[in-house]
Each structure stands twice: as structure tokens, then as C-alpha cells.
Amino acid sequence: MIREVLGAIAITGATISVAPSAAAGYEGDVPNMNYQASFGAPCDNYERFIFGRGPSGQAEACHFPPPNQFPAATIGYWVISYPLYGVQQNGAKCPGPQSAAQTPDGLPMLCLGAQGWQPGWFTGAGFFPPGG
Template sequence: MFRELTIAAAVVAAAIGLAPSAGADPTNDFSDEPGRYPTDVPGMVYDAALNGPCTNYQLFTFGRGRGGQPLVCHYIPNQWPPVYTGFWVASYPLHGQQDIGAPCPGPKSAAQSPDGRPMVCLGARGWQPGTLTGAGFFPG
């Protein structure tokens, strides 16, 4: 009986000693909590899910998915059968709130204007409101 209790106690002690710590890591400044990413924008949706439905496809279109993945709400017109919501799709890396025409870091970058419109970087033209798809740039 004593031997079984000793073995059980040793197994529990080993499991506790080898288990990863569940405490917060103070060096992780990018936890998956609202407002914790340096590039977050006003009106950000923090419970977005890739390919999930969304309704904010005109203003304040950005959200964060699992693990902080930047997402943007897109509406596809003329769908059949008709769908009256947008869908969360992957976004270019988000660079926070920017002014229209301000210099930008380069292509494949996204930002939000002060009035909530999505913007993309257009090189020498700077940040411009609109979206960039495989079919080209669509001014917003």
C-alpha cells in the first residue's frame, strides 16, 4: 500500500514539474486580446473568423482572427444565390490608422483612414482609400 502511494505521488509530482507554465508571459506584448497589437485601428472586430460572415464591409472593415491574424470584411456583389453579408478574408499586413496620401512602406500593405475607410499602399501615391484585388484597385 505504501509503495503504491509513493509511486502515485511521484507520478503526480513529475506531471506537475513537466507541465508548461500557464502563467502569463510578460515578454509577450502581442497577446490575442483586444487592443494589444500596435497596428490595431479604431472599430476593429476582435472575434472575426476567416470565411465567416460580416456586415461591416464599407467602414471600419478590419478585424482579427485566431492568433491575431489580420482580416478584412469583403462583400462580393451579384452573388448567386444572393448573399447579403460580406465575408472575412485575409488582409495584407495592417499598418494602423494613416492619412490619405501619406508615405507608405510598400506594396501589399493595408491601413485605415481616419474616417474608417480601408486603404492600400500605392507606392509613390501613398496611402489611398480602396481595396486591391486580383482584378485591380477599386477606389473606396
């Protein structure tokens, strides 16, 4: 009886250890990724190093709601991100629209076609470069 119980525990442990999770190792991941991101959950890293991965491995970004929202928001929230392409240089050639990356100092970047990688955020109101 003890042997069966120990066997079941060993099998359960092995199964859990090979279960998929949103851990480091996805192609395109950037420095300081948050691997505990969860779509719609609150976050506070909405200026630099905004990228994370949800439980399924989906790329997410921490966004702060627009300032004219009522009631005023005091914290950001996780949203789905475009696919990540690692750390890129400003103006470097990029794969096409709907692509995201990060500057070496942690600002989010978007692929703007012929303009290449540009630091900034995209919202429903358009593209916003970071304030200087």
C-alpha cells in the first residue's frame, strides 16, 4: 500500500514539474519581464519595463488609463501586447506593424513601418512618444 501511495506521489510530482507555465525563455522576451502578469489585473510599471507574460505565455503590457477617465484611475492594468521582438535600437528596421519591443533603457517601442522602431505607446487615440 505504501508503495502505491509513493508511486502516485512521484507521478504527480513529475506531471506538475513538466506542466506549461509562463516562465522565462520565450523568444523576444525583454529584460525585467514580469512573469506574473494577468490580463486586466492591476500593475504599476506603466512607464518603463512595461512588458510581462500571462499564465498562458501571452505577451502583455502594463498600461495606464487616459487622464480624462472618470473616476480618475490611480493604477495601470495589464492588456494584451503585440508580439515582442526583444531589445531594439531607435529607427532600426522592424518586421512590420503590430510589433512591440523595448529600448535598452526600458521604454516600450512600436514598429512604425518605414520609420522603423520608435519608442512610445499606441492607444485608441494614436501613437504617443514618451515625454522628454
